[in-house]
Amino acid sequence: MPQYTILVVEDDEILGNNICTSLQRHGWGAQLASSSEDALQMLGKMHPDIVLTDLNLPGITGIELIGRVRDADPDAKVILMTGDGNVQTAVDAMKAGAYDYLSKPLVLAELKLLIERALDARRMEKTLSFYQNREARDAGLAALLGNSPPIQAMKTMIRQLLDAEAHMAANDLPVVLIGGETGTGKELVARALHVDGVRGDGPFVEVNCASIPSHLLEAELFGHEKGAFTDARERRAGLVEAAEGGTLFLDEIGEIDLALQAKLLKLLEERSIRRLGSVKEIKVNLRIVSATNRDLEKMVREGKFRSDLYYRLHIITVNVPPLRARGDDIALLARHFLTLHARRYGKAGLEFNADALKVLKGYGWPGNVRELRNMLEQTVLLAAGKVITPNQLAICPGLSGPCDRDFHTLDSYCMSVPSNGVSVPEVERDLVIKMLDKTDWNVTKSARLLGLTRDMLRYRIEKLGLERPEH
Template sequence: MPHILIVEDETIIRSALRRLLERNQYQVSEAGSVQEAQDRFSIPGFDLIVSDLRLPGAPGTELIKLAEGTPVLIMTSYASLRSAVDSMKLGAVDYIAKPFDHDEMLQTVARIISDHEQATTSHAAAPRSAGNTAAAPAGNGDTAIGIIGHCGPMQELFGKIRKVAPTDSNVLIQGESGTGKELVARALHNLSRRAKAPMISVNCAAIPETLIESELFGHEKGAFTGASAGRAGLVEAADGGTLFLDEIGELPLEAQARLLRVLQEGEIRRVGSTQSQKVDVRLIAATHRDLKTLAKTGQFREDLYYRLHVIALKLPPLRERGSDVLEIARAFLARQCERIGGEPLHFSREAEQAVRLYAWPGNVRELENAIERAAILSESPEISADLLGIDVELDELEDDFEGACAPLGAASSSNEPTEDLSLEDYFQHFVLEHQDHMTETELARKLGISRKCLWERRQRLGIPRRKSSAAG
């Protein structure tokens, strides 16, 4: 059983991390500072050290030399991202931003321990071996990718990820907000030859426009008011690894021009500098916006768009992933049970139907938040549909919920014009015309579909059920 040392001065974080690791079959010791760790333990004797960057007394980076080859994983806040990258230059094996996702922490810990064991075994078996070859990613299938998804679109996406990851091609990930675009970027990085180098994630929408160029490309001393010292940018910090730019559609045009230079020439120039320097980064970008349309209207550089669009990966929204939504919901519920402790929780039948029926406009992020709220508020082991807090009228859930969504029929005897209307147009026209005097069952029967399918199409097209409806 791998033995991990946690060095963290905040008791709550330290205890939570310890419980998480122990539940996943790791032996754990802990300390509140570098000095305490030195006094209590033989630091090189651990399989992994997980340490906060900022500690009372000496910083967490002091553990790197004390570890004598044992890998050190640094935890830090997003605000201290550069310091975390600097710690990797000092020898830390990786960093993780707080507050960290539990799955991300477990995947990172497992990968580091596995890589260290492989390196140790290889060194013992071939001590005179020279050269540096990238290790192939361990395992295969969805486990290696780390994303739940058994529906057709997700399986197709996984196949593309496995094919694209080993290359250095730029990738553009497209999908609605909350669909998990950063998880796809992380999978591409972890399955690439750059997996042991840093992946720097930047949310372009979260950085003020006046600071974005300095944050990305760095600046020289005196480049602008307040620049009292030169600083490396996040592109430079990603040298040798992967740069993930989330919401790249929000990047200002000036910064887009600088980014294009990185992609074309493989070099950057800090703000206020006349000197360029080479960088080797793989760019993965993500957006929920239509960059092609933005390019046509002059809001996004067309040349940058084509540079980014070498490989395009499309993440389907949660409402199009069929039974995946329930599997994801159960995984989130299991994680919440671990976090809050106590007895295991499960969904009622009505709650499972509500999860399947609701359109989840906020996608996976909305689903996770709903389940976290329900798990916290639940007063029994069973999660009721009401606790999910979503707008689904439960009196409309019937036993035929699992029925297939049949094609739209032409069973209506009404005289609505159908010429030049798509099936979706026809559906919308029919429902809006008749929902005041027909029940949901009658509407579905006339359209030749199940009530489940009727509700799904309502959600997709944004046609709420009128409260004055005669449905019963």
């Protein structure tokens, strides 16, 4: 199925069919409507990316149709084909909300270029609205709960940084590297820097460098020209361009390979990119924040991470403390997530008893805040009464106390073999779900921690019919 669809509205059937054939030859889906009325009916079923309409149509005119399409499907881009070359018509079309216009007789190469541009714009808007919707759900620093000394010290440092940045030029903000174990809240910190900072009105574009295979990451980041590689059927802007005026958050920066590291260095140094297959430099104006749970210094020593990139990335470093070092914040966060999940599952009034709080505080939390949140979801789901006791907490009692083990070791500690037998497929399912929860459905990371390849894990996710739960 073609990735993009175009609805052509043209009452001259021969011309309309010719346009559709030409568009299909470029790999786009195209359908013909011979009147505006037909087009409006097809709109609901087809949800085209682009509506290419003639001006002079019987019944509803092309200009009127533009407004109707904008009302019915605001995401579709409308291009008007005008026969008269009249400037006023073009102005009316743009006022009505057209993306652009073309004069007849059509030059197919021009039409193709215009459609590529409109598709680019549409893709970019989609990306931005996705990120902006996500962003709207989260506040800035206020969303980072916790009053323990290490969290307070971190928040103070962030506030000082934001204060200093308020007096700086927006395109001169220092690059920030956020460090900390998995699940500590690095992404929340990155969002806080964005939302509470001078670029708060711009987009926040997050790229998880670990979840995109490295051969695709470059194209995702920098975009590509048509034909730059086998699958590059369209010209596409990358996520760096999508972050223009806002923040580019490179999560799990330690996972990118050395070749791409060189390109990132260029972005940081020259603030410009080149789409794959293009010779044109595009200047970008954005703030770069990155995060990692890896020891980048060690990676530099081992030759796995470029030292020049490392020095560029960590001009300012924010270290997010592990949950086990946050004392009373554990109880505060636990109560917060208990209330949150209880509301979701319609189980108001849940509370921990004193022993449960003691167990929570004494546990090592290798998966940090994410583990606490996920664990409590299960607790709430299974809770029969109002009071949560230690045995309702899905943590391994043997792990109470500081924990410095990795996931592999941890899970092997959690294994017990019931005397009435165990089903291996069930264990497999359980293990996959637990690991995906632990990594917030980061397939690459889960695969690594399970000792599988990404494809093997993907296969299992499909086979087991697993879907990421909505939060």
